[in-house]
Amino acid sequence: MKHKLGFVNSNLKKIRDWNLYRTLQYGRTEGPYIIFKRKKLINLCSNDYLGLVTNQILNKQLESSSRLVAGNDPSFKILEEKLARHKSQESSLIFPTGYMANLGTISTLAQKGDVILSDELNHVSIIEACRLSGAKITVYKHDDMIDLEKKIRQKANRKFIVTEGVFSMDGDFANLKEISYIAAKNDAILTLDDAHGDFVVGSDGRGTGQHFGVEKNIDLYVSSLSKGLGAFGGYVASKNKVIEFLINKSKSFIYTSALPSILVDLALKRFISNREKQRKKLWKNIRLMHSGLRSLGYEINSSSQIIPIIIGNEKAALDFGRYLFENGIFVQPIRYPTVKMNTARVRISITAWLSKNHIEKSLDVLEHASRKFRIF
Ligand SMILES: Cc1ncc(COP(=O)(O)O)c(C=O)c1O
Structure with a gap:
């Protein structure tokens, strides 16, 4: 383990010395029982107080317990191993949501005395996680490497850089090559929230x-x-x-009910089937929409499936969205506080569901909308 993450080891040692160390056991719940490997035990750990969660349709019980208590179905282990390989990392840990994963990771690892360098357009779950950590937060201008280089030059116990991979409201990529170079040069811990790039970008969607x-x-x-x-x-x-440390310390992991194992099974199912065909289709659609919008005169800075059309004024964005709605196109106007005041937008997101016809029809409506609302 790199020196910059060495504090995790010393903290884990303390936890062990004080007999506070936690490990995950994989048990499948079955009515009043819980089964660990072949051992069937009476489950006195469940929160399913009324005995309701057996689901006949799914033929599988929905656990209602923390993963450290009785909510750790063996399918978690299989999915976590897959996710670790998918990211070329040693281990992974599933949280009930991505929001909770950000909260429980950044706020556990960063501490008072540390500094977190955070891109100004980072998602609210990152912002909240940084606040919870107690570390100093230094916001750098969006994907501005000069600003990051300048701001990282400060005294701190440990330094973290946090960025999204594909920015959720702008659809551009972070300059990860440069960011990882700056992180290495400054011995900073690089955290990447890849909610919108994962399974979409890179070979095999990695x-x-x-x-x-x-x-x-x-x-x-x-x-x-x-x-x-x-x-x-x-x-x-x-x-x-790091994962061992999170299991022991991360509050949004420990003190909440586990993701229901039917959802773990669903993720495993999705993982196994090859998604290359859908990814190809998605990227074909993205290119079609980017080039179509540009040829209509829209200014597009997106490099991904997320394509914002910046309107500026909040009311104009609502009117623009309503016009599209009335003409058969659903997009969501995005306003403050999700984005800055006067940068309201409609946020298009492209999927593999769309056919060439869908995209052409959308472009047709967007062409009329651009004239009606005098976008350029
Ligand atoms: C960048 C980013 N991170 C994290 C999340 C949270 O993910 P989840 O929906 O799984 O909680 C989102 C959700 O929109 C997101 O856009």
């Missing part, structure tokens, strides 16, 4: 880190299973010791 060839330089991967994978949940991938 995400933005792989796409830029810097997978190994990412210290902490945080992502969602609810977007590109088409399932539900969140996860973190990192070194074994």
Whole structure:
């Protein structure tokens, strides 16, 4: 383990010395029982107070317990091993959502005395996680490497850099090559939230880190299973010791009910089937929409499936969205506080569901809308 993450080892040692060390056991719940390997035990750990969660349709019980108590179905282990390999990391840990994965990772690892350098457009779950940590937060201008280089030159116990891979409201990629170079030069812990790049970008959908060839330089991967994978949940991938530390310390992991194992099974199912065909189709659609919008005169700075059309004024964005709605196109106007005041936008997101016809019809409506609302 790199020196910059060495504090995790010393903290784990303390936890062990004080007999506070926690490990995960994999048990499947069955009515009043819980089964660990072949051992069937009476379950006195469940929160399913009314005995309701057996689901006949799914033929599988929904656990209602923390993963450290009785909610750790063996399918978690299989999925976590897959996710670790998917990110070229030693281990991974599933959280109920990506939001909770950010909260529980950044706030556990960063501490008072540390500094977190955070991109100004980072998602609210990152911002909240940084606040919870007690570390000093230094916001750098969006993907501005000069600003990052300047601001990272400050005294701190430990330094963290946190960025999204594909920015959720702008659809551009973080300059991960440069960011990972700056992180290495400054011995900073690089955290990548790849919620929108994961399963979409890079070979086999391995995400933005792989796409830029810097997978190994990412210290902490945080992502969602609810977007590109088409399932539900969140996860973190990192070194074994980091995951061990999170199991022991991360509040949004320990003190909440586990992701229901039917959702773990769903994620596993999605993982196994080859998604290359859908990814190809998605990227074909993205190119079609980018070039179509540009040829209509729209200014497009997106490099991904997320394509914002910046309107500026909040009311104008609502009117623009309503016009599209009335003409058969559903997009969501995005306003403050999700984005800055006067940068309201409609946020298009492209999927593999769309046919060439759908895109052409959308472009047709967008052409009329651009004239009606005098966008350029
Ligand atoms: C960048 C980013 N990170 C994290 C999340 C949270 O993921 P989840 O929906 O799994 O909680 C989102 C969700 O929109 C996101 O856009």
